[in-house]
Amino acid sequence: MSTEPLGRALLICARNAIGERFGVAALPVSSLAELAEPAATFVTLTQNGRLRGCVGSLEAHRPLADDVAENAVAAAFRDRRFAPLSARELPRTRVEVSLLTPPEPFPVRSEAEALDRLRPGIDGLILSCGHRRATFLPQVWESLTDPRQFLAELKLKAGLPADFWDEQLTLARYGAQKWKEN
Incomplete structure (x- = not known):
């Protein structure tokens, strides 16, 4: 269809x-x-x-x-x-x-690994750490094109420092199909 x-x-x-x-x-x-x-x-x-x-x-x-x-x-x-x-x-x-699309676990051992594996323009990302959670839809890449900036802003959205990284932090990624009014 x-x-x-x-x-x-x-x-x-x-x-x-x-x-x-x-x-x-x-x-x-x-x-x-x-x-x-x-x-x-x-x-x-x-x-x-x-x-x-x-x-x-x-x-x-x-x-x-x-x-x-x-x-x-x-x-x-x-x-x-x-x-x-x-x-x-x-x-x-x-x-x-x-x-x-359903979120898929995105296991990484470090921020550097996350940055290397992120797919700009494709991945929506869910960040969780303790009771903090935030997401960016794939279309956020349109305004935050650099993976480092994308991840830093997502951490800020979750109420964490931009340079925060902890082994308790988890990521999941998803895709999206979008439609927009003219």
């Missing part, structure tokens, strides 16, 4: 979920079997190319359509980095949906 119909359906699901909060009429969504399958997604909102919200699931735990709808609402109204989206902002807000 072509991914275009799926991508269109996911973007509509996300926009419908946000629009529903403002009383905007829902657009029809194709009835694709994939929408009922468990999947993990992230929904990213931008305005004029700048981040306006991003929330997602790292592991599949609900049907794809539900995951997208829930993450879209969370990105619009519950991303702690931003005030809740207003109805006035909705027309200038662009939606992007990322469909994640």
